[in-house]
């Protein structure tokens with residue numbers, strides 16, 4: 637490819653899956669065993685600058701800090717960039733700024749690969765559309781396919797083995813009252829990558845057999861709940877979906893337990909609030925943090941119960 641300018645830039649939000657992706661049918665192409673639906677968190681995400689350099693290897697900076705070439709993050713980025721090199725000796729300088737802690741279950745890889753693809757699109761002036769960008773971002777990290785869009789996004793599992801029909805698209809519904817609260821239990825790097833975790837689950841968890849079917853059903857229910865703005869149905873399905881995914885993780889060998897004691901304490905708090913009639917649900921990813929789902933009118937009650945947590949309003953921020 638030929639660079640059309642000296643530097644390309646890209647910016648993308650993190651996203652939280654409301655019905656999750658867990659399990660790949662193709663590891664190289666990041667093809668999922670089930671579809672998923674997410675909501676993007678504007679204001680939290682990644683900004684990336686990329687340029688072509690005369691050098692023997694890529695230069696990867698994370699939050700302005702140069703990484704050694706053998707660093708896991710730098711290696712993964714360089715492997716992804718291999719897909720786009722004009723020749724073996726074409727190298728890139730990449731500077732990535734994350735406004736979320738890297739690899740803490742807050743999906744920094746999702747916003748990271750989406751921002752990187754947008755930066756490449758800018759550098760090479762490909763002028764790709766959302767679906768095409770989503771497809772490329774998927775090759776970096778599955779959940780990145782959903783980070784090209786604001787608001788709700790739907791990642792189609794796809795049927796093709798070449799992956800050309802496995803991309804995400806925006807769901808065209810705005811829900812201004814929709815809120816997400818971040819309960820940060822621990823922001824340390826997660827002990828096990830989601831790729832490794834998924835493979836272990838697919839290979840050793842008997843419960844996993846039930847997952848793809850439930851996940852696809854949940855995905856349909858969530859899409860319907862978004863379209864009809866049925867918050868109770870959305871919250872219930874999202875929480876049940878997340879706990880079912882974690883059940884398959886726990887039933888994996890060796891077990892994958894991302895929860896910490898404080899995660900379970902926070903879950904009980906959510907259930908107590910629900911018993912008091914407050915409509916609040918949670919979801920969790922490959923980490924110990926909870927993401928609370930609620931509508932704007934519940935903000936005071938949530939603040940009272942959880943203190944000064946970060947609240948994001950995806951359609952207002």
Ligand code: PMV
Nearest residue numbers: 653656657778779830921922
């Ligand atoms: O895209 P990955 O490899 O980071 O996997 C993401 C997996 C979950 O966050 C647990 C679920 C999801 O759909 O985002």
